[in-house]
Amino acid sequence: xxxxxxxxxxxxxxxxxxxxxxxxxxxxxxxxxxxxxxxxxxxxxxxxxxxxxxxxxxxxxxxxxxxxxxxxxxxxxxxxxxxxxxxxxxxxxxxxxxxxxxxxxxxxxxxxxxxxxxxxxxxxxxxxxxxxxxxxxxxxxxxxxxxxxxxxxxxxxxxxxxxxxxxxxxxxxxxxxxxxxxxxxxxxxxxxxxxxxxxxxxxxxxxxxxxxxxxxxxxxxxxxxxxxxxxxxxxxxxxxxxxxxxxxxxxxxxxxxxxxxxxxxxxxxxxxxxxxxxxxxxxxx
Amino acid sequence: xxxxxxxxxxxxxxxxxxxxxxxxxxxxxxxxxxxxxxxxxxxxxxxxxxxxxxxxxxxxxxxxxxxxxxxxxxxxxxxxxxxxxxxxxxxxxxxxxxxxxxxxxxxxxxxxxxxxxxxxxxxxxxxxxxxxxxxxxxxxxxxxxxxxxxxxxxxxxxxxxxxxxxxxxxxxxxxxxxxxxxxxxxxxxxxxxxxxxxxxxxxxxxxxxxxxxxxxxxxxxxxxxxxxxxxxxxxxxxxxxxxxxxxxxxxxxxxxxxxxxxxxxxxxx
Numbered sequence: 001x002x003x004x005x006x007x008x009x010x011x012x013x014x015x016x017x018x019x020x021x022x023x024x025x026x027x028x029x030x031x032x033x034x035x036x037x038x039x040x041x042x043x044x045x046x047x048x049x050x051x052x053x054x055x056x057x058x059x060x061x062x063x064x065x066x067x068x069x070x071x072x073x074x075x076x077x078x079x080x081x082x083x084x085x086x087x088x089x090x091x092x093x094x095x096x097x098x099x100x101x102x103x104x105x106x107x108x109x110x111x112x113x114x115x116x117x118x119x120x121x122x123x124x125x126x127x128x129x130x131x132x133x134x135x136x137x138x139x140x141x142x143x144x145x146x147x148x149x150x151x152x153x154x155x156x157x158x159x160x161x162x163x164x165x166x167x168x169x170x171x172x173x174x175x176x177x178x179x180x181x182x183x184x185x186x187x188x189x190x191x192x193x194x195x196x197x198x199x200x201x202x203x204x205x206x207x208x209x210x211x212x213x214x215x216x217x218x219x220x221x222x223x224x225x226x227x228x229x230x231x232x233x234x235x236x237x238x239x240x241x242x243x244x245x246x247x248x249x250x251x252x253x254x255x256x257x258x259x260x261x262x263x264x265x266x267x268x269x270x271x272x273x274x275x276x277x278x279x280x281x282x283x284x285x
Numbered sequence: 286x287x288x289x290x291x292x293x294x295x296x297x298x299x300x301x302x303x304x305x306x307x308x309x310x311x312x313x314x315x316x317x318x319x320x321x322x323x324x325x326x327x328x329x330x331x332x333x334x335x336x337x338x339x340x341x342x343x344x345x346x347x348x349x350x351x352x353x354x355x356x357x358x359x360x361x362x363x364x365x366x367x368x369x370x371x372x373x374x375x376x377x378x379x380x381x382x383x384x385x386x387x388x389x390x391x392x393x394x395x396x397x398x399x400x401x402x403x404x405x406x407x408x409x410x411x412x413x414x415x416x417x418x419x420x421x422x423x424x425x426x427x428x429x430x431x432x433x434x435x436x437x438x439x440x441x442x443x444x445x446x447x448x449x450x451x452x453x454x455x456x457x458x459x460x461x462x463x464x465x466x467x468x469x470x471x472x473x474x475x476x477x478x479x480x481x482x483x484x485x486x487x488x489x490x491x492x493x494x495x496x497x498x499x500x501x502x503x504x505x506x507x508x509x510x511x512x513x514x515x516x517x518x519x520x521x522x523x524x525x526x527x528x529x530x531x532x533x534x535x536x537x538x539x540x541x542x543x544x545x546x547x548x549x550x551x552x553x554x
Binding site: 187189278279282283 | 355358359360377378379382384386388389390391392393394403404406407408435436437444
């Protein structure tokens, strides 16, 4: 019936599909070939840094406004040899990860509670959304008053800013649990706990990781803002100190390192996700 | 071996059926309320499934056949009438009942073996003994080499084979299947139809099978209950007294064509 008519069509479409792929490859080849994705970023880097170097040397920009790329580079080398710099990195990474962990735990538990209880969903969720309307960094001065100038106020700041993405993703993960799988389990007499542990939790974990990744970037923002508001240690405080002392090249050097810290933290979670959610991209079906 | 060629298990009304039947559906009704109106998903539906009998519910979409199966499984309460399974009111969590749905419902974080033994976990039983049984059944459905791999590495047909192994793993007396082959391509579907027939001839379970595919119902069943829509109701029954074992040649036979017409005529009512 259906097979006789559909089989020849499938045979026709397959070579077509390959042709299209071949066409894509040929198209890509004209724009730098297979190494294009490595070459073009380097070209852009060289052009931008070269332009920056030329413009600053020609004193188009004051060196206190935009330091020379070469000055930033040598400041980076210099900083790498200083123990106070690595102490600052350690403090900021600690504040970020501890705040991220705290915010994530709170976000996950709160999300799970809201998703599994109608009362909590109706009673609590509006206030959570309301709280999200507040720019959390505005709380930084309050947290300094509450928790002091040490790292605890920064941890709380980081936690406050990063719990929301995880909360939302946990709720949506638990809400979108496969209905067929749920009724299948119930037909086999599964308890609520069974359904949660064996179905909802692993499914929620999949979407929670999206929140964990966003949360890490947010947590770094929280830690740095916390340090700006009042701290003696950390990379944010280092940037403020260098700026104050007009060592703009060193401040920019810290910014570059801060970018790397953010990147490494993000990649670390990405790695963790691949290890834990090894089935990523595949649902219950 | 039970003589399946004689229609001894023919049309039995719930009233006259004694304790012989495994599933009894009597005057069952189910209503769905939407915002604008109420819809009778099924109204006054009665049929029985006798012990060791393979019965299919056949009808167009919206005739309430899946609703009926859910009610027999005990996960949906009827609004009217009674449903008994092995002499007791239908309820979920029965050790004697196994289920299979249109989607394979395999969990991607569990390998095939772990998926197959899930029913044991849900019944709160020892899974070590279950593993033995699971491996045996994976062999029966031709997935003996797939125990350690993950469901997303399987094709659609293989996924339903795994699902079939899970259906049988707890050795249920009663199999409830809701269009288990509907999502497969025609070639895979036909292969699996005869495979299920082969397994049924070997294990002789009591089965209630929901499908919209008349041919599939005839290949598998001892009896076919035909349903119609608006409201969902039984319009008749056909005794599928075709010779067993069912083989692919059966499809080309005159008696198959004759039975096919019989079911079609009932569907046109």
